[in-house]
Amino acid sequence: MRWKSNKRGEKMGHNANLISIDAxxxxxxxxxxxxxxxxxDGAEAMALPRHACVCTLFFEPSTRTKLSFQRAAQRLAVDLLSFDVATSSTSKGETALDTMRNIEAMGVDVFVVRHKEDGTVDALAAGAMPTTRFVNAGDGRSNHPTQALLDMLTLQQSKGDDFSRLRVAIVGDVKHSRVARSDYQALSLLGVEDIRICGPQALLPDPAEMPRATFVDRLDEALSGVDVVMTLRLQRERMEAGLIDSLEGYHAAFGITQARMTGAKADAIVMHPGPMNRGVEIEDAVADGAQSRILQQVRNGVFARAAVLERALSRAHE
Structure with missing residues (x-):
């Protein structure tokens, strides 16, 4: 298909980067x-350039995201390089841009980048050769577009492709979550009109960041009649910074439990990007129960990321 111009003014047929969902x-x-x-469903990958190469350039620790990108590259039968920041020259003072350019010179077509600072993937893409493609695997608190993609795939498998009728609650540390921002962008783009944001006041973003959402103080109100519960990892450093009083207090007020799920629709599903803090943001009975789609999300990560890499690789030399 022809990829239309995106909101950054890029022509997607010539620039198959995936930096953010809102692009x-x-x-x-x-x-x-x-x-x-x-x-x-078992589709084969399209024919890709001979010796096409993907590099996972992760400056932050990762389990699910990095391994699923690597598994996706294997499914596409392309060459794969894996960058390990712990043993790299960044410890000697090399910048991320110089690191990327040196690896790029080895013949890499697509970089999958994860970094703790907002805007890093955009900056690396701006400093690369015109034919090199970039996929954002999480930068700062801004974007995690492939997580949102796999979440939408998982949601569609359970609820169908008419997203406009869904009621969705996003619960937890929304303020610091790149997953929440990308999921919000994807849900909005797909026409979801009822998006509820719930969490401790200190962990909520400025409502202006999510103008289509309704901000709800009480978890029971947020879960009332919803089709989907997206709960987020509580980053323990937030407690150390004084943004929450205790893990026990957080669970009592905002933890997803079987008792609380009775307020949602009977066929509501529960999602979590991982890693989970069991007994904090979610209890075992929900995480491992019939409504959970958490392991399905992990499985879908391979397939969603294969779709993203295939798109990028098929246009890497146009």
């Missing part, structure tokens, strides 16, 4: 979801 049109997002589902 996509609804048609582009749905095309990626559809392609991810095709991989779930």
């Amino acid at each position: 996509l049109t609804e048609a582009e997002l749905r095309a990626l979801i559809t392609r991810g589902q095709a991989f779930v």
